[in-house]
Amino acid sequence: MTLKPQKTLRYQELAERCAELIRHGTYPMGERLPSVRQASLQHGVSISTVLQAYSLLESQGLIEARPQSGYYVRAEVDEGLLPEPETSSPRRDPSAISLHELVMMLMHDSANPNLVQLGAALPNLDTLLTQKINRIIANIARTKGQDAHQYIFPPGLEALRVQIARRAVNTGCNLFPSDILITSGGIEAIDLCLHAVCRPGDIVAIESPSYFGTLQALEVHGLRVLEIPTHPREGISLDALEFAIDHNPIRAVIVISNFNNPLGSVMSDEKKEALVNLLSRHDIPLIENDVSGEIYFGDKRPMVCKAFDTKGLVMLLSSFSKDISPGLRVGWLAPGRYRSEVEWLKFTLNSSSPTLSQMAIAEFLESGSYDQHLRRIRREYARNVSLMSDSVMRYFPEGTRLTRPSGGFVLWVQLPENVDSLHLYKIALQGGITLAPGHVFSATYQFSNFIRLNAAMFNYSTERAIERLGVMVKGLERG
Ligand SMILES: Cc1ncc(COP(=O)(O)O)c(C=O)c1O
Known part of the structure; x- marks a missing residue:
């Protein structure tokens, strides 16, 4: 039975969390852990809790203290873990989809x-969260009257776009509220991107494996896919993608750059930049899905490819479905140079995303409770x-x-x-x-x-x- 005992002390919890980070490669062998002071700030615990946690990890043989220098990951801790799947090796020719x-x-x-x-x-x-959101919704219904029932035409509620633009700084992006379009979830954002840049029969390069919702959107649009070898931790192979671009008329590329579904892979910042540069040389749009980007186990929010985009070719999308509520159906898209086309498509296909949902998410973000x-x-x-x-x-x-x-x-x-x-x-x-x-x-x-x-x-x-x-x-x- 591996379930955690009910009463775990704070330092044990912290030690368990650090052990997970080590096991999952956030801190590889030989890497220095955050200093005791940094860790105390990051985790909101006292210095002595960190010292106790580090000493527990030391006694478990996971880390070692080096005088005058700090704590380091000690040995290869992969032993005992199941091996990872290998990089995928999909077919090299485009396929239609019927799933x-x-x-x-x-x-x-x-x-x-x-x-x-x-x-x-x-x-x-999360019970605490749903109660809070329900209170926000009840309050909006009481105080906003008819406003909560009116359309909010594209690009969507300004207060929400302001909040999203502020948070984008953490991903390395300098987005303005006017760069952002509110959608009905991430899936509508994917659909709008494909509508904007592809025509039936076009070839789209995707990761292998790929989230089945993406495959469904591609199937609906009558697109063909070229599946690109993808590493289970580092993401899509850029060499294979470059080869595919040289030999096929690729119309767009789709990636989940952070915490890929289903792989969990994360592209490094260098790889994200190289991908953007590669596509920019060929003028190919990149549809970047970041729906799980906020759910990181390490210390830092990973960047997005969009942060390296100088030509407006990256269409970055995300949603609040994985971290707040899938039922509210609120997502967003920063469509870069395709903005006016996407805005028109959103208006034509769907008029507006639900007003009450947009107001509720905006208010929740404004309340400051989202980070907690x-x-x-x-x-x-x-x-x-x-x-x-x-x-x-x-x-x-x-x-x-x-x-x-x-x-x-x-x-x-x-x-x-x-x-x-x-x-x-x-x-x-x-x-x-x-x-x-x-x-x-x-x-x-x-x-x-x-x-x-x-x-x-x-x-x-x-x-x-x-x-x-x-x-x-x-x-x-x-x-
Ligand atoms: C990678 C990925 N993108 C998009 C979606 C759909 O998001 P939404 O529910 O916001 O439409 C999901 C949901 O499972 C997902 O896993």
Whole structure:
């Protein structure tokens, strides 16, 4: 049983968090940890709590103190962890997409309250937060009268765009409120980008694997995809992308640069800059999806590709679905040079995003509670991802591989070669569990022995579900 005991002391919690950062590679071997003073400021704990935590990590052999210098990660701590999946090797030619039947099956099952939900990337709705947002909504309904019922035409509520522009500074971007368009979630933003820059039959380069919502949007637009090899921690291969650009008329590129779904990969700042430069040389737009960018387990919010964009070619999108509320349906897009086209499309296709939702999110952001809430969910998701990884390691058969995300809340699991994840999906459903089979993450079904698991709601019953899944996987492996 790996669930944390109820009463954990502060220094133990801090030590556990640091151990996770070390395990997930945020602090690799030989790296210096933040100084005691820095760590005390970062985590909002006393110096003595940090000293106790560091000394616990020292006694566990994870770090060492070097006189006059600080604390360093001691040894390769990869031992004992499951190996990661390798960089993907998709087909080199473009493919049409036909995944809608599988995806709709997944969607229906993810709405079934009788199943243990490991499939859809549903966030763990935080009670404190939903109560607060509900109070904000009630207050808006009381005080704003008819204003809360009127359209807010594109680009959307100014107060919200101001808040988003202020936060963009943390990602390295200098966005003005007028650069931002409010959308109905991230998925509408993806759709608007494709509408603006692609025509049916065009080729779009994507990561391999790719979030199935992106694949669905591409399918609806009648686009073909070229899947590019992608590393489970470092993201899309730029060499392979450059080769693809040299040999195909690529119309656009789509990446989830931070905490990729399903891989958890994060592109380094250097890689983000190199990607923007590569696409800028060829005048190819980049659709950058950053919906989980705020859910990082390390010390720092990662930058976005958009920060390096000097030609307006990067269309940056995000939403509040993963960190506040998917049901409010509020997302946003900074469409760069495609702004007026996208604004027209938004107006034509959807008129306006829900006014009450925009007002509620704006007010929540203005209240200053968002950062505090983010700190809480980052800790919780880091812990849950780590606990779920431990469970997979314990219950799944030898030959299983697993990603090590440093943010977000999904895990990508490679099962032994002969285990078909769609077969597993069907057996798991009979056993009261739903998961996301690897088939839906590629136009060419190349991930038939992979599954994506949602760790957001990890608890005792999730752990038991992972145990049962492990038995099923072993059964399928034996044939
Ligand atoms: C990577 C990614 N992009 C976009 C979305 C959709 O976001 P929204 O619910 O805001 O439309 C999701 C939801 O799962 C996602 O995982």
